Amino acid sequence: MTGMSLPITTQDSNLKQGGSAAQTPRMLIPHKYAWTAPFLLAAALLLAIVASLCVGAYPMTPFHAARVLLHLLWPFGHGLAQFNLKEITVMKIIRPPRVLLAALAGMGLGISGTALQGMMRNPLVGPDIVGVTSGAAFGGVVAITLDLPPAGIIVLAFVGGLLAMACTFGLAKLAHGGNNSMILILAGVFIGALFLALVGLVEFYGNVFRIRDWIIGSFVNADWTKVASIAIPTLFGGAVLMALRWRMNLLSLGDMDAKQLGVNVSVLRWTVIAVVSLIVSAQVAVSGIVAWVGLVIPHCARMLVGPDHRRLLPTAGLMGALFVLGLDDLTRSIVHGGLPVGSLTAIVGTPTVCFLLWKSQGKGWGRE
Amino acid sequence: MTEAIIADPARSRPKAGSPWTTAYGWAIPLLLGVCVLLAMLVSLCIGAYPMSFAQAARIVLHLAWPGPLPENPPWTVRELVVVQVVRLPRVLLATLAGLGLGISGTALQGMMRNPLVGPDIVGVSSGAAFGGVLAMLFDFSPAGVIALAFCGGMLAIFCTFTLARLAHASSSSMILVLSGIFISGLFVALIDLVKRLANDAQFPTMAFWLLGSFVGADPRKVAMIAIPTLGGGAVLMMMRWRLNLLSLGDLDAQSLGMNAGFVRWTILALVSLIVASQVAVSGVIGWIGLVVPHCARMLVGPDHRRLLPVSGLLGALLMLALDDITRALIRAEIPSGVMTALIGTPVVCFLFWKAQGKGWGRE
Amino acid sequence: MSNTVIEFNNLGHAYRPGEWVFQNYSAAIQQGSIFALLGPNGCGKTTLLKVLLGALKPSTGSVVMDGRSAFVPQLFQVTFDYSVLDMVLMGRARQVGLFSQPSVEDEEAAMASLDRFGIAHFARHPFHELSGGERQLVIFARALVSDAEILILDEPTSALDLKNQIVVLDWITRLSHQDGLTILFTTHHPHHALAVADNALLMLGGSNLVSGKAGDVLSEENLRALYGVDLKLLAFEHKGHSHETLVPVLPYASRARQQAR
Numbered sequence: 003m004t005g006m007s008l009p010i011t012t013q014d015s016n017l018k019q020g021g022s023a024a025q026t027p028r029m030l031i032p033h034k035y036a037w038t039a040p041f042l043l044a045a046a047l048l049l050a051i052v053a054s055l056c057v058g059a060y061p062m063t064p065f066h067a068a069r070v071l072l073h074l075l076w077p078f079g080h081g082l083a084q085f086n087l088k089e090i091t092v093m094k095i096i097r098p099p100r101v102l103l104a105a106l107a108g109m110g111l112g113i114s115g116t117a118l119q120g121m122m123r124n125p126l127v128g129p130d131i132v133g134v135t136s137g138a139a140f141g142g143v144v145a146i147t148l149d150l151p152p153a154g155i156i157v158l159a160f161v162g163g164l165l166a167m168a169c170t171f172g173l174a175k176l177a178h179g180g181n182n183s184m185i186l187i188l189a190g191v192f193i194g195a196l197f198l199a200l201v202g203l204v205e206f207y208g209n210v211f212r213i214r215d216w217i218i219g220s221f222v223n224a225d226w227t228k229v230a231s232i233a234i235p236t237l238f239g240g241a242v243l244m245a246l247r248w249r250m251n252l253l254s255l256g257d258m259d260a261k262q263l264g265v266n267v268s269v270l271r272w273t274v275i276a277v278v279s280l281i282v283s284a285q286v287a288v289s290g291i292v293a294w295v296g297l298v299i300p301h302c303a304r305m306l307v308g309p310d311h312r313r314l315l316p317t318a319g320l321m322g323a324l325f326v327l328g329l330d331d332l333t334r335s336i337v338h339g340g341l342p343v344g345s346l347t348a349i350v351g352t353p354t355v356c357f358l359l360w361k362s363q364g365k366g367w368g369r370e
Numbered sequence: 371m372t373e374a375i376i377a378d379p380a381r382s383r384p385k386a387g388s389p390w391t392t393a394y395g396w397a398i399p400l401l402l403g404v405c406v407l408l409a410m411l412v413s414l415c416i417g418a419y420p421m422s423f424a425q426a427a428r429i430v431l432h433l434a435w436p437g438p439l440p441e442n443p444p445w446t447v448r449e450l451v452v453v454q455v456v457r458l459p460r461v462l463l464a465t466l467a468g469l470g471l472g473i474s475g476t477a478l479q480g481m482m483r484n485p486l487v488g489p490d491i492v493g494v495s496s497g498a499a500f501g502g503v504l505a506m507l508f509d510f511s512p513a514g515v516i517a518l519a520f521c522g523g524m525l526a527i528f529c530t531f532t533l534a535r536l537a538h539a540s541s542s543s544m545i546l547v548l549s550g551i552f553i554s555g556l557f558v559a560l561i562d563l564v565k566r567l568a569n570d571a572q573f574p575t576m577a578f579w580l581l582g583s584f585v586g587a588d589p590r591k592v593a594m595i596a597i598p599t600l601g602g603g604a605v606l607m608m609m610r611w612r613l614n615l616l617s618l619g620d621l622d623a624q625s626l627g628m629n630a631g632f633v634r635w636t637i638l639a640l641v642s643l644i645v646a647s648q649v650a651v652s653g654v655i656g657w658i659g660l661v662v663p664h665c666a667r668m669l670v671g672p673d674h675r676r677l678l679p680v681s682g683l684l685g686a687l688l689m690l691a692l693d694d695i696t697r698a699l700i701r702a703e704i705p706s707g708v709m710t711a712l713i714g715t716p717v718v719c720f721l722f723w724k725a726q727g728k729g730w731g732r733e
Numbered sequence: 734m735s736n737t738v739i740e741f742n743n744l745g746h747a748y749r750p751g752e753w754v755f756q757n758y759s760a761a762i763q764q765g766s767i768f769a770l771l772g773p774n775g776c777g778k779t780t781l782l783k784v785l786l787g788a789l790k791p792s793t794g795s796v797v798m799d800g801r802s803a804f805v806p807q808l809f810q811v812t813f814d815y816s817v818l819d820m821v822l823m824g825r826a827r828q829v830g831l832f833s834q835p836s837v838e839d840e841e842a843a844m845a846s847l848d849r850f851g852i853a854h855f856a857r858h859p860f861h862e863l864s865g866g867e868r869q870l871v872i873f874a875r876a877l878v879s880d881a882e883i884l885i886l887d888e889p890t891s892a893l894d895l896k897n898q899i900v901v902l903d904w905i906t907r908l909s910h911q912d913g914l915t916i917l918f919t920t921h922h923p924h925h926a927l928a929v930a931d932n933a934l935l936m937l938g939g940s941n942l943v944s945g946k947a948g949d950v951l952s953e954e955n956l957r958a959l960y961g962v963d964l965k966l967l968a969f970e971h972k973g974h975s976h977e978t979l980v981p982v983l984p985y986a987s988r989a990r991q992q993a994r
Contacts (some may be wrong), residue, residue: 073659195657254811261451262804264827348559
């Protein structure tokens with residue numbers, strides 16, 4: 003009797019296997035080589051950072067910039083004489099903070115977007131949709147109106163972001179829809195709208211121009227203080243999320259299942275929420291709202307390496323860094339600063355999201 | 371015995387409607403209509419310049435039937451100006467905006483079978499706001515601002531529909547909502563960009579206009595909002611029973627012999643028209659279109675034949691009251707958009723809480 | 734001899750005060766036994782499971798669950814399209830430290846578990862592409878790899894075709910006999926309960942329940958009281974083994990057929 007059931011299963015499996023062999027692979031990279039993606043991307047990011055240092059508004063050929071850079075990195079070869087002081091200043095003081103800022107912002111957004119989507123079991127959420135971005139913006143705007151120092155801006159942005167996220171979650175919970183995509187998205191939209199209305203109010207009564215220049219995502223005026231204030235939360239929070247990346251798989255199964263497997267769901271969830279709020283608030287505090295990155299990048303990364311968060315999280319972080327860095331280079335070199343990065347990400351990001359929506363034909367989007 | 375259990379009549383019998391939804395159902399719209407008229411009169415008396423109710427009523431009567439001017443008018447010229455030029459357009463504007471938002475919110479919720487969506491969710495508000503700020507950037511006249519805002523709203527709704535169509539959303543309201551969120555995200559970013567490009571003189575105007583307010587109402591604005599709102603509202607009112615059918619779901623409606631696709635797109639187009647005209651004249655005012663249909667549903671039940679007029683009137687009443695509060699009680703110009711957000715959020719929280727377990731928001 | 738692993742006393746739950754889903758439920762489940770939970774739709778089977786699992790707090794009474802449990806929901810769906818191996822690997826959550834990733838040993842344990850169910854060749858397939866029966870086996874494999882001692886299944890056969898129903902039921906018996914797992918499952922098919930369960934509990938609504946040995950509890954009278962339809966208990970011999978099963982009697986169709994003949 004016991005021996006009988008196995009052949010049944012096997013027969014069933016063989017039939018199924020024949021059927022699924024014809025199916026197209028889900029990832030762009032074959033499963034076997036998927037682990038190489040993060041390494042390749044890391045190498046690409048390093049290259050991109052170096053390349054970004056060589057482009058910009060200052061009239062200098064990239065080749066010349068590379069020579070200056072080489073000299074700064076390895077100051078023994080040639081004399082200083084062949085470069086003028088302006089070029090040295092550009093390469094030493096102006097460009098590196100900006101490049102690092104862009105890369106860190108992108109990395110933080112990519113990682114936190116992936117973590118949010120995994121935690122909420124919903125490929126449609128992102129920091130902007132759950133309201134954390136608007137909340138952080140509100141906190142930052144209040145801090146600016148009160149003339150707080152940069153650290154104060156980050157703290158208030160963090161408080162605002164966390165508050166907004168807790169509101170969104172609380173609201174979805176009120177409707178017993180913590181697992182329901184539609185309810186969660188709608189809750190996020192409402193909370194986001196509320197905080198944006200408050201931003202509008204503060205903007206109107208406060209220092210309009212200063213707030214306006216701050217709120218639109220941009221890496222202009224980057225300096226080392228800003229780099230430090232985004233690097234510490236992003237790298238620290240990113241490390242925590244990276245350590246938890248396999249737990250994210252478990253969390254994405256749903257509360258009940260994860261609990262049965264021995265996961266402390268609520269602690270894990272609130273940890274992720276707090277870390278994501280921290281990262282996003284730091285990014286908003288130093289560079290304003292950079293939209294869509296946190297929603298779009300995880301999708302692209304998932305196409306590349308599949309849904310396993312162990313690979314997905316580093317890949318999404320690196321891709322986010324590459325994406326934002328690339329767009330910032332675009333504004334610096336081609337558009338010459340006329341277009342803030344925050345607008346550019348929205349202009350590039352929306353068609354991408356639309357394309358994803360069209361390509362999926364609604365399949366798997368927000369369905370439970 | 372077995373058959374009796376399988377079709378247990380006690381289980382499947384629908385709950386009898388409350389007296390409010392049946393016997394006096396038709397009285398409520400009438401009552402509300404009277405309330406709105408009274409509220410408009412009262413609103414004319416409220417404001418920085420003091421005026422008695424009787425005085426305002428006399429002036430309005432005179433304005434409504436402009437017979438020969440009495441030899442010794444019981445009002446001063448100043449009072450006449452305040453009512454005719456300052457307050458009347460503003461009151462009309464607020465009433466019409468509330469009316470339009472209430473009707474279009476109800477129509478959208480019925481059509482999408484989701485009581486948690488509102489007109490701002492399909493992206494039309496952001497699109498209209500973008501058009502408006504763009505016009506301000508190029509220093510257009512007020513009429514130009516309105517026209518461009520209108521175009522922006524229609525463009526946004528067109529984008530949303532096209533995207534939803536591409537993603538085969540004919541049967542899924544989820545996809546439509548998502549498309550709306552994406553498109554309005556894009557337009558919000560574009561608004562920010564325009565704000566950035568604006569010069570120091572233009573920017574504060576834009577910021578205030580975006581917050582939504584009825585300041586600066588004039589007859590032209592009233593005409594701008596009255597024609598689309600009353601026209602579109604009338605068509606929606608004619609289709610209000612179709613909304614009942616549509617709220618059953620496309621498949622069901624189709625099997626009952628209705629061209630669901632056509633009705634759906636018609637309603638969406640009308641809603642866009644109404645909301646775009648509202649945003650064009652008074653900036654972005656959220657929440658009303660979401661909250662009012664719920665209150666109306668509590669009052670008269672889910673039948674759209676009664677629900678649609680009631681929520682329109684209720685919306686008008688609420689908008690008028692909010693505007694009066696900002697004008698009279700607070701005396702500071704808090705933009706109406708902010709007021710509605712502040713009052714609307716707790717209501718929305720309550721609605722979410724009430725929605726629990728009722729299958730709302732499910733596909 | 735065997736010791737009790739699940740025990741609940743005077744258990745009651747009400748979503749709103751006064752509206753009892755069930756009340757005064759008591760039962761004990763022995764280690765290594767198979768326990769079936771039966772009742773019509775809406776009688777609170779899933780609620781009872783949730784209370785047992787600790788997902789809902791009981792309004793009255795207490796639950797003692799002695800051992801690690803694994804839950805298999807009725808329809809297993811995941812938002813992200815994980816591979817089968819990734820799914821099974823998640824069973825190791827208790828063994829893998831909070832801030833660490835699963836090791837090679839964990840992967841080997843997962844593969845071994847998949848192999849046991851004869852589905853190791855699916856390891857790299859997306860979970861979504863499997864059929865309902867195969868998914869159920871993957872979840873079994875995950876339960877085994879998590880070193881669960883108690884397996885709780887919500888209608889494990891309801892969405893399956895006939896062959897897969899048999900495969901799953903057979904595996905339920907094997908896991909209990911060979912691995913000593915305690916298994917609790919809900920079902921809409923009394924003949925499934927009769928075929929595999931040692932003990933059964935019929936939820937008659939309110940505080941009424943019948944529980945005991947499956948053979949005793951699943952009688953024609955009890956089932957008529959439970960479902961309000963007639964069922965016939967049949968005993969037969971097949972290849973030297975004696976079997977019992979339950980067959981429903983259709984009230985109208987059987988009469989109509991009789992007349993047609």
